[in-house]
Each structure stands twice: as C-alpha cells, then as structure tokens.
Amino acid sequence: QVQLVASGGGLVKPGGSLRLSCVASGFSFTDYYMSWIRQAPGKGPEWISDVGGSGSPISYAASVKGRFTISRDNANNSLYLQMNNLRAEDTAVYYCARDAELIWSGYFDHWGQGAPVIVSS
C-alpha cells in the first residue's frame, strides 16, 4: 500500500533553516508529481510546492518562493523540502502528498502523516 513518511520537523528560531524529508513506498515514485502542503494551526491547508517525477518542473507558492527549495531523490524514493530564512508565519504541520494521477492533476490522493514545524525564539 502507498505510504508517505515525513520527518525532520522541529523547533527553529526565526531566520533559521530546516530540511524536511518524505520517504515514499508502495508505488512507482518516479511516475508521480509530489507536493509539500502545510497547515497552520486552525487553518486550511496551503499548497507550497510541487515537483515533477523526473525532478522538474518545479513550482512554488509566492509565500515561500526564494526561501524554500523542493527536491527529490528517485533512487531512494525520497522527497525533500529545504526551508531557509524561516519566519513565525511558517509555523505549521508540513505534509508531503502524492498527486492523484500519472500526469499532473493537482489533487492529492495520498498524504503523509505530517511533520510539525514551529518557528519561535
């Protein structure tokens, strides 16, 4: 069965950096776009970035462009999110999610369990 296991969350000071990882199993990882989606406490989800199966194309939400970098290692079925210059408003649970179709569809049929990120001094 499809599994997405995220890790790397934690407490970080404003201006700091963090790298999230997501290990995928149960499907052909290279066939699917993958996204990072975050959810601040009490809010709806916010899509922040996606990457094609081969490592491109890559897209970012305006709120993280220039600060966050998405990447993937298909040999190890892994997705990453490098987060730099973190701000208090980046505090959220970060989910990795699989696009639902073999070509980009934009909706998500499998989500990881979430990695909490707290940005606070």
Added chain:
Amino acid sequence: EIVLTQSPGTLSLSAGDRATLSCRASHSVNSKYLAWYQQKPGQAPRLLIYGASSRATAFPDRFTGSGSGTDFSLTINRLEPEDSAVYYCQQYSMSPITFGQGTRLEIK
C-alpha cells in the same frame, strides 16, 4: 489566485440528517477541477471527491459532490457519528492550488 470561501463555518446536525456544505470560488473553476477532503483531528486530509463529483473509493455513496463554475457543494446523506470532521474544498483549475478554510461538521 482563486479564493475559496466555505460555509457554514460549523454545522451541527444529528445522526441520520443530511448535511449540505458549500464552497464558493472567487473566479470560475474550469472543467470542474474541484476536490473535497475530510480531515479528522490529528490526521492528514483524506481525498473524498475530485472532479467536483467523482467519489474516492474509500467513501460510501452517502457522499455526493456537485456544482460548477463558482458554486460547489458537498452533500452527506444519512449522517453517521464517524462523519464528524472538518471538510475542505480545493481548486486545481488555476495556479496556485488553493484550499478553502473548512467547514466543521459536528454530529450531535
């Protein structure tokens, strides 16, 4: 970007009732590129509806999605206690992908 506004914020109904949740888009959503998700406390969202009206296999036919353009709805018939959750709509018609703020459904 397309802003999705969900109403009501909270819906409190009894088991056996019918729930109707609304999702209104600030701009027309093309080709019914609208999804619904169910989220229970401490869990990730689960895909419920895609293409405005296609139901994910894990959910029974009590759940129905409908609508087009800027007005979409999710109807849940014969409510059961396990339907208590927050429901989010999401559009994938225009970049960036956006989600609504959610409707909390409580089963009395």
